[in-house]
Amino acid sequence: GAVVSQHPSWVICKSGTSVKIECRSLDFQATTMFWYRQFPKQSLMLMATSNEGSKATYEQGVEKDKFLINHASLTLSTLTVTSAHPEDSSFYICRAKPQRAGRAEADFGSGTRLTVV
Amino acid sequence: EDQVTQSPEALRLQEGESSSLNCSYTVSGLRGLFWYRQDPGKGPEFLFTLYSAGEEKEKERLKATLTKKESFLHITAPKPEDSATYLCAVLAGYGGATNKLIFGTGTLLAVQP
Numbered sequence: 052g053a054v055v056s057q058h059p060s061w062v063i064c065k066s067g068t069s070v071k072i073e074c075r076s077l078d079f080q081a082t083t084m085f086w087y088r089q090f091p092k093q094s095l096m097l098m099a100t101s102n103e104g105s106k107a108t109y110e111q112g113v114e115k116d117k118f119l120i121n122h123a124s125l126t127l128s129t130l131t132v133t134s135a136h137p138e139d140s141s142f143y144i145c146r147a148k149p150q151r152a153g154r155a156e157a158d159f160g161s162g163t164r165l166t167v168v
Numbered sequence: 169e170d171q172v173t174q175s176p177e178a179l180r181l182q183e184g185e186s187s188s189l190n191c192s193y194t195v196s197g198l199r200g201l202f203w204y205r206q207d208p209g210k211g212p213e214f215l216f217t218l219y220s221a222g223e224e225k226e227k228e229r230l231k232a233t234l235t236k237k238e239s240f241l242h243i244t245a246p247k248p249e250d251s252a253t254y255l256c257a258v259l260a261g262y263g264g265a266t267n268k269l270i271f272g273t274g275t276l277l278a279v280q281p
């Protein structure tokens with residue numbers, strides 16, 4: 052089956068520093084990748100949608116200068132949280148949509164727990 | 169506004185005690201309804217996709233059903249390892265452009281031995 056690898060699984064960083072999270076599709080090509088944020092006991096909130104080779108589309112209220120998304124290849128997308136603050140602490144999850152048509156079951160990564168201290 | 173609501177918020181069952189989780193939705197142009205299982209600290213794991221009212225899918229102790237306004241996830245004779253948060257999500261919108269999933273807040277299921 053399709054596998055999406057997300058790294059790191061958890062990270063602790065100091066306020067003001069930047070953190071990069073990687074999302075890789077291991078056995079398929081993903082033309083589209085999605086980045087979600089999940090707070091405790093809350094739903095997954097879509098942050099942005101990225102298509103390989105083009106700029107990401109951000110959801111309303113998501114700061115694109117703070118959450119930098121790069122989708123440089125069909126198997127890798129990165130989310131960089133710049134100048135992180137404690138309120139950025141959350142669970143971040145990527146989702147990769149395979150290139151082949153007709154498959155609606157895009158696969159999720161295992162998530163990254165970010166704690167900003 | 170497109171909306172997905174799951175109930176109950178939390179459910180505690182005894183091992184072997186069957187029950188159902190509900191996902192009700194109001195969306196324009198349903199293209200698919202998804203059920204996921206999420207363990208603590210992990211990403212969602214895909215369970216089922218349902219596309220049209222009347223459709224049913226089964227996997228081990230789980231069965232998902234769909235009507236025009238809601239979906240049920242039936243759990244038959246659950247075991248402790250079925251304990252997790254179950255998420256429902258809807259893919260909505262007309263045309264081929266959107267792939268945005270709208271998630272419910274989930275049902276936290278605890279199965280006690």
